[in-house]
Amino acid sequence: QVQLVESGGGLVQAGGSLRLSCVASGRTFSSYAMGWFRQAPGQEREFVAAISWSGGRANYADSVKGRFTISRDNAKNTVYLQMNSLKPEDTAVYYCAADTRPVDYASNRAGWYDYWGQGTQVTVSS
Numbered sequence: 001q002v003q004l005v006e007s008g009g010g011l012v013q014a015g016g017s018l019r020l021s022c023v024a025s026g027r028t029f030s031s032y033a034m035g036w037f038r039q040a041p042g043q044e045r046e047f048v049a050a051i052s053w054s055g056g057r058a059n060y061a062d063s064v065k066g067r068f069t070i071s072r073d074n075a076k077n078t079v080y081l082q083m084n085s086l087k088p089e090d091t092a093v094y095y096c097a098a099d100t101r102p103v104d105y106a107s108n109r110a111g112w113y114d115y116w117g118q119g120t121q122v123t124v125s126s
Contacts (some may be wrong), residue, residue, distance in 0.1 A: 001026045001027070001115075002024055002025070002026045002027050002032070002098045002100065002114075002115040003024065003025045003026050003115075004022055004023070004024050004096050004097070004098060004115055004116065004117035005022065005023050005117060005118070006020060006021065006022045006094065006095065006096050006117045006118065006119060006120040007020070007021050007022075007023075007120060008020040008021050008120060009094060009120030009121045009122045010121075010122070010123070011123045011124075011125065012086055012122075012123070012124055012125070013124070013125050014086060014087055014088055014124055014125065014126050015085060015086065016086050016124070017082070017083060017084045017085075017086065018083045018086065018122060019080055019081070019082050019083070020036070020080065020081040020083065020094055020096075020120060020122070021078055021079075021080055022034070022036075022078065022079045022080075022081075022096030022117055023076075023077055023078050024077045024078070024079070024098060025077065027100070029072075029074055029077040030053055030054075030074040031053055031100070031102075032053050032098050032099055032100040032101075033050060033051065033052050033053050033098070033099040033101075033103075033104075033105060033106055033107065034050065034051055034070075034072060034079040034096060034097070034098055034099070035047065035048075035049065035050035035051075035096070035097045035098075035099060035106070035107065035108075035113055036048040036049045036050070036070060036079075036081045036094060036095070036096055036097075037094070037095045037097060037110060037113075038090075038092035038093065038094045038095065038122075039092055039093050039095070039119075040091060040092040040093075043092075045095070045110060046061065047061050047108040047109075047110065048060070048061055048064055048068065048081070048094070049061065049064065049068055049069075049070040049081060050070065050099075050106035050107055050108060051070045051071065051072050051079065051106050052104045052105055052106045053104055054104055055071070055072050055074070056104070057104065057105060057106045058070055058106055059106040059107070059108055061108070063089075064083075064090075067083065067084050067085045067086075068081060068082065068083050068084070069081070069082040069084075070082075079096060081094070081096075083122070086122075086124045087124060088124045088125065088126045089124075090122060090124050091122060091123050091124050092121075092122060093119040093120065093121050093122075094119060094120050094121075094122050095116055095117055095118075095119045096116075096117045097110070097113035097115060097116045097117070098113060098114065098115040098116075099112050099113045099114070100114055100115070
């Protein structure tokens with residue numbers, strides 16, 4: 001079992017920055033990949049970014065490349081999402097998720113992730 005708790009969401013103006021954090025517990029954090037997904041009202045959940053268990057592989061949605069950075073600190077059981085140059089279309093609930101498959105990969109497929117956090121709201125005003 002893996003428990004995930006996100007934090008760091010809030011209200012920010014367009015062009016601003018936020019850093020989301022997700023603390024994991026329950027299994028050895030360095031043994032599984034982590035991802036961030038988001039869901040806006042009335043829309044399906046979409047992939048944002050992922051990082052492999054070693055941190056050596058990262059994967060980003062085209063819509064956030066160059067603006068968002070995913071990282072992890074295995075000593076702190078935490079994955080981060082640094083979000084810069086935020087746009088109103090980034091407004092959504094952001095979820096972190098754990099992919100516990102035994103592969104060193106950063107998947108963009110929600111179906112591969114077997115544990116999810118409760119989400120944190122990010123609102124970007126124009």
